[in-house]
């Protein structure tokens with residue numbers, strides 16, 4: 008970066024547009040003949056769709072068209088890592104969480120679209136709802152997808168775990184659970200789409216975190232080449248990981264192609280809560296060994312990450328969470344296993360920290376409990392175990408520069424006016 | 431559905447608008463008047479992104495029927511300053527880095543402006559209370575509070591109060 | 598859109614009589630709207646279900662707070678902000694003003710009304726316990742006439758009241774308390790603003806002329822039962838006693854024992870019972886120091 012910016016207070020380039028209300032977010036885009044979409048979603052978290060009757064809704068004045076899976080046989084599943092999410096659930100197919108889309112309602116007004124939603128009749132064959140990942144892992148649990156409910160298993164090994172625990176004078180073993188969390192960016196999922204008949208290009212104005220991955224995923228799902236998908240990034244009203252996954256994009260594209268008119272889809276906050284990705288709740292079983300002098304010798308961890316109904320970035324999040332099981336502390340002997348598990352909960356994906364935030368709750372709690380047992384000041388205990396240049400992480404990465412954890416701990420203690428033993 | 435006529439003043443201009451019994455003031459402002467600086471974050475009064483000043487009071491425009499605003503005087507973010515002449519509060523928000531994604535910003539600025547009108551020298555607690563109806567998910571609020579303090583200081587030291595000259 | 602065949606209407610009359618006439622004509626087919634802060638949430642994304650609105654905003658007399666002989670009359674359209682800043686409320690009914698100041702956010706307090714809070718009849722409505730503690734009565738009006746009821750009579754369940762479709766709540770009537778009346782308001786919630794209460798307590802104590810003996814007590818709680826409730830047993834224990842003879846812990850225990858709250862997203866039954874006791878003790882201590890009632894015996 009040029010030196011003229013370093014150490015200077017630089018105003019954000021778009022701040023002025025934002026304070027005057029001029030900045031254009033996707034929902035701020037209007038076209039004269041624009042249509043409004045609403046998504047009819049699952050009526051049960053785990054069920055086969057037996058029948059969907061849109062006839063009454065279609066007769067409602069203002070309703071232009073209702074798209075169901077039967078209208079789009081060529082469309083394929085989508086997903087960030089694994090293509091396991093249906094664009095629309097079809098007859099005989101499964102809804103796996105309350106956010107699964109069953110139909111796209113296209114209407115002349117938001118109001119007509121909302122009203123039509125209530126007129127769509129859905130019949131389902133219910134299955135056992137699996138909301139607990141531990142239940143999902145049991146042998147007799149019904150399968151949510153075709154294969155095992157355990158989507159992925161990752162392992163971690165460093166040093167000799169048995170030796171590590173033999174060296175330990177104190178061993179602490181605990182189970183930690185973190186909860187599902189919504190990112191709640193202040194703007195919900197929203198966008199506008201247009202289909203240009205001549206060029207066959209679909210233009211989408213959607214706030215998107217991974218523009219090119221999203222473009223590729225939309226293209227493969229619709230069976231089009233990438234050049235036919237143009238995503239234009241308006242100003243984003245917050246994302247925090249939640250806008251990495253596809254949300255309104257495919258439904259907008261399908262509706263635009265169907266009607267040849269501009270279309271807009273904006274989730275309600277409730278819909279955003281139900282349908283769009285979350286932070287993974289983790290179950291973390293952690294066993295940590297320490298010598299009487301307060302040096303960490305071993306860490307064994309088992310992670311169960313509930314990724315909900317679809318993979319999203321779940322495999323990577325849970326995997327990465329496990330890799331951070333020691334936090335910024337030196338431990339020579341580490342063993343871990345991480346399971347990414349399907350359930351019928353709302354799917355989980357990326358959120359600030361990408362798995363490490365959950366893990367921090369476990370290892371920092373262990374550190375406090377251990378320091379208490381040892382009778383060592385928790386700050387001192389952390390400092391004497393913290394990474395330095397030359398430390399090696401559990402997955403074998405040697406840290407060669409920019410290791411600031413000790414300074415950070417000291418400064419934090421300083422700001423908190425920490426005195427020996429207590430804040 | 432049948433249309434009903436209302437008349438209201440928006441950012442100083444008299445407007446005659448056709449509306450319906452199910453239109454919210456927020457919809458009227460955004461969809462009909464295209465003043466899209468007013469945002470919808472929840473639709474239920476919780477987030478303050480839709481904040482406007484209605485008859486000299488802060489209001490969540492998602493909780494007001496358009497018809498209830500018949501005869502009302504409304505100020506939106508577009509009405510308090512523009513590129514040529516920023517309001518001191520707008521300026522302070524830019525300078526302190528109180529703007530990130532910006533989605534909360536219009537509502538937040540209106541809340542701040544209203545607060546400073548009623549209480550030109552708010553302390554930190556009073557600032558927090560003044561913006562307690564406005565959520566921000568990006569900034570952690572500290573810089574917003576700093577911005578409001580900065581604006582308060584400048585407003586009280588400048589004679590005119592409005593139409594900030596210095597940078 | 599033509600799906601609605603009946604013409605939709607919006608009325609904003611200036612006179613109560615006019616409003617009552619409209620209400621009588623439309624009965625169940627019309628929605629009364631005050632600040633709209635409860636209604637627009639309830640009807641979010643389905644406002645189209647309402648064809649007729651009766652907006653009370655233009656009826657001036659419903660927006661007054663006035664003293665009439667030995668009582669205060671608060672119009673149903675008085676907003677929470679008005680209650681918060683009113684000098685008369687501060688003087689005579691301070692905890693009503695404090696409760697109003699604790700509601701929602703500036704945006705909500707500016708639009709939300711006392712009438713809406715009462716008629717909405719949420720068990721967590723913040724004004725309800727203070728109103729009950731100040732012996733509030735409600736004036737209900739229809740073209741057939743007037744009815745004045747107490748808060749106890751008015752609330753019959755969560756979101757259920759005795760208000761009939763053709764009736765309006767027009768006024769809240771509060772007897773002016775003696776100068777020797779003290780109050781304490783405590784709202785417990787997960788954060789300071791924009792929070793629906795987990796539990797609320799409004800304690801109002803009137804001292805006798807000697808400034809030492811308790812003459813009357815009202816202990817009212819919200820969010821612990823289907824309606825706001827008074828714990829009458831507290832009164833029995835306190836009336837006639839010197840404030841410094843009271844066992845606050847025992848009184849707290851009575852409150853804990855007499856309520857039977859439920860588990861919900863805001864708190865468990867156990868939590869609410871435990872907190873009820875603690876806030877009762879705190880409220881008694883506050884009143885104690887406000888009225889200079891002597892030393893605590895439970896310390």
Ligand SMILES: Cc1cc2nc3c(=O)[nH]c(=O)nc-3n(C[C@H](O)[C@H](O)[C@H](O)COP(=O)(O)OP(=O)(O)OC[C@H]3O[C@@H](n4cnc5c(N)ncnc54)[C@H](O)[C@@H]3O)c2cc1C
Nearest residue numbers: 475631632633634635636701709710713714716722723766
């Ligand atoms: C974000 C948010 C936060 C909130 N926080 C709180 C809080 O902290 N504490 C709290 O107690 N409440 C809270 N509320 C609820 C609400 O704001 C209050 O209950 C408010 O007092 C309702 O008044 P209103 O005038 O807006 O009612 P409206 O929504 O206009 O009306 C409510 C009901 O009362 C009826 N009604 C209103 N006036 C009359 C009348 N005069 N005669 C007959 N019927 C009538 C209406 O028909 C409707 O059924 C909150 C609401 C929101 C949206």
Ligand code: FES
Nearest residue numbers: 471473475478492
């Ligand atoms: S959109 Fe109105 S308060 Fe959130």
Ligand code: FES
Nearest residue numbers: 531532566567568
């Ligand atoms: S700046 Fe993003 S919500 Fe406030």
